[in-house]
Amino acid sequence: MTDYVPSVAIYHHGRRPDLAFLSSMVSEINRAGLAVELEKELYHRLSREGDGCIPVEFPTAGCRMVMSLGGDGTFLRAARWTLRGAGAPVAGINAGTLGFLTAWERQDFSRLLDMAVTRRIPTHDRSLLQVSSPNLPDDIWPLALNEIAMLRSKTSQMITVSASLCGDFLAEYAGDGLIVSTPAGSTGYNLSAGGPIIIPGTRAMALTPVAPHTLTQRPLVVGADVELDMCVTGRSRSFLLSIDGHSVTLPIGSRLKVCGVGRVLKVVRNDSESFASRLRAKLMWGQNPAKR
Numbered sequence: 001m002t003d004y005v006p007s008v009a010i011y012h013h014g015r016r017p018d019l020a021f022l023s024s025m026v027s028e029i030n031r032a033g034l035a036v037e038l039e040k041e042l043y044h045r046l047s048r049e050g051d052g053c054i055p056v057e058f059p060t061a062g063c064r065m066v067m068s069l070g071g072d073g074t075f076l077r078a079a080r081w082t083l084r085g086a087g088a089p090v091a092g093i094n095a096g097t098l099g100f101l102t103a104w105e106r107q108d109f110s111r112l113l114d115m116a117v118t119r120r121i122p123t124h125d126r127s128l129l130q131v132s133s134p135n136l137p138d139d140i141w142p143l144a145l146n147e148i149a150m151l152r153s154k155t156s157q158m159i160t161v162s163a164s165l166c167g168d169f170l171a172e173y174a175g176d177g178l179i180v181s182t183p184a185g186s187t188g189y190n191l192s193a194g195g196p197i198i199i200p201g202t203r204a205m206a207l208t209p210v211a212p213h214t215l216t217q218r219p220l221v222v223g224a225d226v227e228l229d230m231c232v233t234g235r236s237r238s239f240l241l242s243i244d245g246h247s248v249t250l251p252i253g254s255r256l257k258v259c260g261v262g263r264v265l266k267v268v269r270n271d272s273e274s275f276a277s278r279l280r281a282k283l284m285w286g287q288n289p290a291k292r
Contacts, residue, residue, distance in 0.1 A: 004062030007035035007054065008116050009088065011078035012042055012069040018095065022046060022069070025109060026053060032117050037063055039081060058085030065089055065116045065268065067109075071096020072188070076244045079145045079265050089123045091268035100187050100282045103270040112268065122271060125264035126184045126200065127224060131243060133256040140248055145265055146185030148258050149242040150232050151177035151210065153249065158213060159234035166227050170220075176211040177239070180228060180258050185244075187283070195219040199275055205260065228258040 008029050012022065023046075029036050036053040038046065043055035059066055059082055066088050068078035075092040082090050091112050092102030104112060115121045129144045136142065152159045161178040163170045181190035182205055183198035191197060195208030196219055203224035209217045232239050232254055240247045241256070279285035 004060065005035045005054075006033075006064060007037050007060065007062050008113070009037035009039075009056070009059045009063045009066045009082075010042070010069065011039055011066060011074065011081055012095075013074045013077050018069075019046065021106065025067070025069075028109070028113060029116075032113055034064070034116060035062070056085075058082075059088050061086045063088040064119060065091055065112065065121060067112060068092045068102070069095050070102075071099050072101045073245065075101045076145060080141055080143070080244065080246075083128075083143060083263070083265060084141065087266070089121055089266040089268050098282055100278065101184070103268070103273065103278070108270070115268070122269040123266040124201065124269050126267050127182050127203070128261050128263055128265060129180060129182055129205065129258055130261045131241070131256055131258050133241075133250065133254055135250050135254045136241075136256075137248060141243065141246070143261065143263070144185070144244045145182065146188050146244050147179050147181040147190060147242075149177055149179045149189065149210070149240075150230065150256070151240045151242060151247075152234070153236055153238050153240055155236045157234055157236040159232055159236070159239050159252070162231045162233065163207065164229045165222060167229070171217065173209045173217055174213040175209055175217075177209075178230070179206075179208045179210060181206045181208060187279075190219075196221060197279070224260045226259070230256045230258065232256070 026036050037056045038053045040055045066082045068075045091104055093104045094102035129148050131142050131148045150161050158175055161173040179190050183200045183202050186198040190208050193208045193210050195206050204221050206221050208219040234252050238249045238251055241250050
């Protein structure tokens with residue numbers, strides 16, 4: 001039987017890491033009797049501040065919590081990193097600007113560390129989407145926490161996404177592309193494109209056209225168990241498939257399938273705030289512009 005070292009993993013992808021704060025995190029975690037796992041690139045960037053840490057490809061089975069230090073983009077990368085490992089719960093510590101996905105602040109670090117030590121970690125599950133295509137490269141991670149989007153390339157030519165729901169033809173979306181979003185991702189690219197906000201935990205996903213060519217195409221919310229079959233056509237030779245911001249170029253004419261998966265991402269829950277309070281704080285939800 002393998003003995004796993006109890007640990008906390010730290011993920012940070014910023015260009016200018018806060019070495020002082022990262023070093024203090026490492027020291028506190030070590031003093032609490034837990035090892036510190038670092039993604040290999042971060043481990044080498046920390047140099048001496050990374051002394052006593054364990055460089056890992058992905059979080060190991062002994063990891064009790066992954067602490068993502070950064071903004072929403074860092075959180076999405078941390079989620080991908082975690083899911084490719086043992087799947088420990090992820091706590092997003094906001095060190096960015098908006099930080100809608102990050103429910104914790106730097107001053108909450110001691111609370112998170114205590115959760116990891118006592119193994120009393122409140123979590124909620126976040127649903128994932130999966131994309132498949134005969135043209136998808138083998139090294140592309142196919143799971144998305146936020147969204148999967150089919151977008152026109154850098155040329156001026158629009159694309160057409162022909163979409164079917166469980167084999168039943170739905171529509172041809174002509175324009176800059178189509179976003180398929182999870183509830184967690186509904187406040188990201190989906191929201192910017194005019195899509196609906198979906199409360200996390202709802203078993204649904206949103207289809208939102210990007211700059212549609214006709215006024216009759218509007219965002220649509222469908223069940224989480226729906227399978228979407230799509231074919232992308234257009235005058236250009238290629239289009240972009242974006243999976244949580246990671247893009248790959250695919251040839252025009254490619255067929256894709258997007259659906260929910262049984263796997264989830266466990267996110268460390270902050271019981272001192274609610275989704276409604278985050279909407280008000282981060283997106284100024286319901287505020288009267290005249291009172292600013």
